[in-house]
Amino acid sequence: VVDQIRLWQIEGERMKPTVGYLxxxxxxxxxxxxxxxxxxxxxxxxxxxxxxxxxFVTRVEQVKKFLENKAKSAAAGANGG
Amino acid sequence: MPKAVKGVLVECDESIRAIILKIDAVNHDFIIEDLDDRTLVVKETKLPELKRRLEEELRDTQDEPKDSGSERD
Structure with a gap:
């Protein structure tokens, strides 16, 4: 039982994990x-x-889109429109 | 173009980070990026194992205040 409590302590107070992308x-x-x-x-x-x-972000989709659009507009700019 | 690496951001106190660094030092297969003294990014697939190892380490240091001579795998 003590071990269980300690597990909770690690996750709840001493360590906070967040899944996502760096x-x-x-x-x-x-x-x-x-x-x-x-x-x-x-x-x-x-x-x-x-x-x-x-x-670090929790979700990557929007940021990826943003990057793609940025790359596209940069390419369009380089091609003169 | 920046890189996006999938992983788990671990925010913890400095003592926990020290233990995670120690666990990783053996095979270097947990940590993706050591960000600062309270923040790390670790592999998502290795998180359950890391928690278990962390638990073991804490139990060892808290329950048996023996001096370090008995390293084990």
Whole structure:
């Protein structure tokens, strides 16, 4: 019984696990800022570190879409429209 | 293009993190990224095993205050 209680203690107080995705390896601080801000706006951001340029999100779909759209518009811009 | 790595963000106190680092040090197969002194990202598939190992470590340190001479696998 004591062991069971301790298990609860680990999970409940001493350790909080959150399943999701870690984003890293951003090309620039500007790229990091933009995507991190978007993740925060859509409410999926749970952790970030500006110095390391890394952040953690609970859901990846919206952020991936955002990245794809960004890449598309960048490509369109490079092609002149 | 940034990378997105699937995993479990573990927010814990520093003593728990120290134990997780110790567990990972054996085979380096739990931790994906060591973020700061209270935050780690670990492999999702290894989380149940990590919890179990953590539990063992805590039990060992709390129940038997024996000096460390008996390392076991």
């Amino acid at each position: 984003f890293k390896d951003f090309a620039s601080g500007q790229e990091y800022e933009g995507i991190c801000k978007y993740a925060e706006e859509v409410g999926v951001l749970v952790w970030k570190n500006d110095a390391k340029r890394m952040f």
